[in-house]
Amino acid sequence: MPQIEVSGIYKTFKVARRSSGLRQAVKSLFYREYDTVEALKDVSFTVDTGEIVGYIGPNGAGKSTTIKIISGILVPDRGKCTILGRVPWKERISHVRNIGVVFGQRTQLWWDVPVIDSYELLRDIYKIPRREYMNNLDLLVDTLDLKGIINTPVRQLSLGQRMRCELGASLLHSPGILFLDEPTIGLDAESKIAVRQFIKTINREKNVTVILTTHDMSDIEALANRILLIGNGRIVYDGNLNDLKGRFSTHKTIIINFREYNSPIDDKTLGIPGVSIVSCSQEKLTLRVDGNGILLTDIISRLSNIVDIVDISVESQPIDELIVKLYREYVI
Amino acid sequence: MKLYFKYMSILLKSQMQYRASFWLLSIGQFFVPFSVFAGLYFLFERFGSIRGWSFFEVALCFGVINMAFSITECFVRGFDIFSNLVVSGDFDRVLLRPRSTFIQVLGSQFEFTRLGRLLQGVIVLVWAAVNLSIRWTVFKIITLILMIISGIFIFTGIFVLAATLCFWTIQGIEVANIFTYGGKEISQYPLNIYKKWITRFFTFIIPFGCVNYLPLMYLLDRTQYNYHFYMLTPLIGILFIIPCLGVWEMGVKHYRSTGS
Numbered sequence: 001m002p003q004i005e006v007s008g009i010y011k012t013f014k015v016a017r018r019s020s021g022l023r024q025a026v027k028s029l030f031y032r033e034y035d036t037v038e039a040l041k042d043v044s045f046t047v048d049t050g051e052i053v054g055y056i057g058p059n060g061a062g063k064s065t066t067i068k069i070i071s072g073i074l075v076p077d078r079g080k081c082t083i084l085g086r087v088p089w090k091e092r093i094s095h096v097r098n099i100g101v102v103f104g105q106r107t108q109l110w111w112d113v114p115v116i117d118s119y120e121l122l123r124d125i126y127k128i129p130r131r132e133y134m135n136n137l138d139l140l141v142d143t144l145d146l147k148g149i150i151n152t153p154v155r156q157l158s159l160g161q162r163m164r165c166e167l168g169a170s171l172l173h174s175p176g177i178l179f180l181d182e183p184t185i186g187l188d189a190e191s192k193i194a195v196r197q198f199i200k201t202i203n204r205e206k207n208v209t210v211i212l213t214t215h216d217m218s219d220i221e222a223l224a225n226r227i228l229l230i231g232n233g234r235i236v237y238d239g240n241l242n243d244l245k246g247r248f249s250t251h252k253t254i255i256i257n258f259r260e261y262n263s264p265i266d267d268k269t270l271g272i273p274g275v276s277i278v279s280c281s282q283e284k285l286t287l288r289v290d291g292n293g294i295l296l297t298d299i300i301s302r303l304s305n306i307v308d309i310v311d312i313s314v315e316s317q318p319i320d321e322l323i324v325k326l327y328r329e330y331v332i
Numbered sequence: 333m334k335l336y337f338k339y340m341s342i343l344l345k346s347q348m349q350y351r352a353s354f355w356l357l358s359i360g361q362f363f364v365p366f367s368v369f370a371g372l373y374f375l376f377e378r379f380g381s382i383r384g385w386s387f388f389e390v391a392l393c394f395g396v397i398n399m400a401f402s403i404t405e406c407f408v409r410g411f412d413i414f415s416n417l418v419v420s421g422d423f424d425r426v427l428l429r430p431r432s433t434f435i436q437v438l439g440s441q442f443e444f445t446r447l448g449r450l451l452q453g454v455i456v457l458v459w460a461a462v463n464l465s466i467r468w469t470v471f472k473i474i475t476l477i478l479m480i481i482s483g484i485f486i487f488t489g490i491f492v493l494a495a496t497l498c499f500w501t502i503q504g505i506e507v508a509n510i511f512t513y514g515g516k517e518i519s520q521y522p523l524n525i526y527k528k529w530i531t532r533f534f535t536f537i538i539p540f541g542c543v544n545y546l547p548l549m550y551l552l553d554r555t556q557y558n559y560h561f562y563m564l565t566p567l568i569g570i571l572f573i574i575p576c577l578g579v580w581e582m583g584v585k586h587y588r589s590t591g592s
Contacts, residue, residue: 009522013590073427075588089588097430109426112346124338153349 002046003177003209004101009064009079011040034159037110039065040076049176052203052210054224054241056217058327062233067179070102070211084176097126100170104182107162108169109154115165116150119172126173133172140168143201145194154301160191171208178202180212184219193307196222217319229326236330241319248322248329253278253315254287254299258307272298335431339439346446354445361448365398372520383525389552393544393583394520395457396476400483401516402449408488412512414495415502423587433584434577435438437495445461454476475547475563477522482566483519488516489576490538494584501551511538539591542569 012032040062047053059062068074070081072088072095081088088095102108109118141147144164145298149157157165163183170178174175180199184192200223202208214220220227220241227244229237237244260282267277270287278286287299296314303309345356372394376387405412409492414437417423426436466472494508519540523531535541549555550562 071428073588092427093430093432096428099428101428103424106425110342110346111341112349116347117342121338121342125337126433127430174400183532239422 003049003084004045004047004211005080005082006046006066006070007039007044007080009037009043009066009069009081010076010077011062011069011074013037013039015212022273040231041071043079043230043233045228045237045238047209047211049209050203050207051226052199052212052224054220054227055211055213056215056220056227056229056323061230063230064181064321067101067181067211067213071099071179072096074183075115097173098176100173100175100178102166102170102178102180102183104161104163104180104185107154107166109162109165111155112153112182114151114153115146115157115168118165119150122169122172128173132174137175138171140206144168144198160187160194163191163195164189164198167195171202174206175208176187177209177211180210180214182214183212183213184216192216192219199223217323221319229330231327231330237326244326245316245319245322246327249317250290251317252289254289255302255313255315256285256297256309257283257311258285258289259283260308269301269306270302272302275299336435336439340442343442356577357445361402361445361573362452365449365452368520369394369452369517381466382521385522385525387465387569389548390521391456392464392551393462393522393548394459395453395455396479397483397516397520397544398453399450399457400480401487402453403480404484404487404491406443406450407445408491409446410437410444411491411495412489413441413537414507415498418498418587419502427588433493451565457470464552466553471563475550475566478566479543479547482569485570485573486539487505487512487516489572492573492576492580496580499583499587515540518551522548539569539572 011035015037016034042178043066044061055063055066062297065074070077070083070088072092075089083095084097084098109115110121119137128136129310141150144167146164146168149161149165154165162317164283165181178199183199184195187195196219199210199212203210210223210225212219224241225242228235262282265277265280265285267275270277272294274290276288278288280286289299300309300312357564369391372390373387376382376390381387382390410417417426417437417440426433426440429436450456459475461468481488490508490511494505494512497508498505515534515538518534521544522543523534525544526534531545533542535545544563549557555562
């Protein structure tokens with residue numbers, strides 16, 4: 001049975017129409033016009049225990065709204081949702097006891113006191129048994145490398161250090177599910193890698209289900225075996241990343257370095273349909289390979305008859321480009 | 333309740349990070365209502381009495397209300413500045429934790445510097461109590477304590493109502509101040525000095541009458557009959573919190589369906 005089951009969720013918001021001008025502003029004090037925004041339209045998906053799901057989509061597509069509904073903050077207009085056997089908005093308290101939530105842009109720690117004090121308070125809020133708390137704390141301090149910063153007030157931490165502490169805070173009560181809303185936003189390369197590494201570890205060792213939203217596609221590449229793409233309030237793609245690449249990546253770029261070779265190589269010398277030369281010098285050849293049917297060995301064996309190959313690198317289309325293409329395809 | 337004290341200790345620690353500011357604010361808070369009290373004093377020096385109430389009788393009332401108000405401002409501060417929590421989106425975090433929204437908002441902020449003001453209320457109260465020719469009995473002392481407690485509950489109720497308003501409109505918060513600060517100013521005097529409709533409003537809608545006028549009559553032996561009733565009126569004031577909590581729950585429900 002899936003751990004998270006969402007089916008047919010609809011949510012609309014009323015947004016007050018803003019107009020300019022003093023007269024309009026005064027008028028709006030007494031009477032306001034509203035626009036109805038359909039934030040979610042028939043959203044359905046299921047997630048199994050231990051999955052890492054990347055939840056992506058452009059700004060305003062409905063990612064946050066979905067997260068808010070499945071974490072029990074918001075009540076949808078209609079639709080069903082069961083998480084660990086509970087309806088989040090009906091049994092808020094017992095539901096939130098089993099989930100952890102990190103918002104990359106906000107803190108859940110108390111700003112002026114050492115991190116450990118916040119952790120202690122969370123222990124009381126979640127009523128975590130002493131033993132479980134100590135075990136989790138030890139594990140988190142180890143894996144997140146918190147030893148040096150746990151006695152520092154939060155306001156004095158760097159963003160990367162703070163994010164590590166936030167992750168720790170969200171896992172103290174051993175939740176089965178972790179929602180991460182842009183966990184790597186604004187982090188430097190090192191911190192990003194540390195955060196990703198940690199998410200992987202916790203997923204593997206504690207079998208924690210992770211749903212993460214992000215705009216950083218390298219997060220998705222590093223972590224998620226499955227992506228959900230939302231646009232205009234609808235789920236438009238649900239599947240794994242490799243399938244997506246297979247469907248949408250149109251070309252690869254191959255760069256070949258070889259020993260100096262003086263006569264120029266053109267498409268005719270190469271003679272493989274679907275492979276075209278982008279640039280050519282005396283030591284370097286750049287090829288564009290369209291479609292997926294072409295075997296790399298054909299290209300190499302053909303070329304090795306002509307030149308002495310020193311180095312080869314293959315670059316797929318960057319995943320960001322893929323996503324942009326995907327957004328366009330579904331007009332979102 | 334244990335959790336409430338944990339919240340308190342972490343926020344006390346936070347405020348102690350800025351020690352100088354803490355002490356200066358506390359001292360400032362001690363002197364702020366002093367000017368108001370001086371105004372009261374000079375008023376009575378000029379006119380002698382208001383509707384048969386002497387200076388020390390009014391001072392007793394003033395002391396009770398100021399003590400109740402400063403305790404409320406100190407411990408229910410979370411509701412007083414609740415609009416911040418909604419504007420910053422941190423109320424979402426409250427909903428993500430497995431505790432009631434009420435206790436969490438209560439624990440989200442304390443304003444310990446208000447205890448300076450509490451001290452002033454105590455001084456005025458003691459000064460008035462000593463100078464009035466009241467025969468203090470155990471029942472009277474209990475009533476006096478109940479008056480303060482009842483005052484705390486009523487102010488808490490008003491703060492909760494004002495906070496609930498934030499779920500619908502942030503701008504409307506100024507209106508709520510009429511009832512918090514306005515209510516405090518008005519209830520510093522025995523209610524029967526005002527126009528009938530004001531007295532009625534602050535007795536039957538917001539039951540300040542249960543804190544000052546009615547039990548004051550008992551303390552000053554001005555009741556001919558039914559003095560048990562006058563004695564227990566502060567308990568009725570405490571009940572005011574119940575509908576306020578109901579309204580709060582409605583507000584939270586509204587927030588969860590609109591997300592703003």
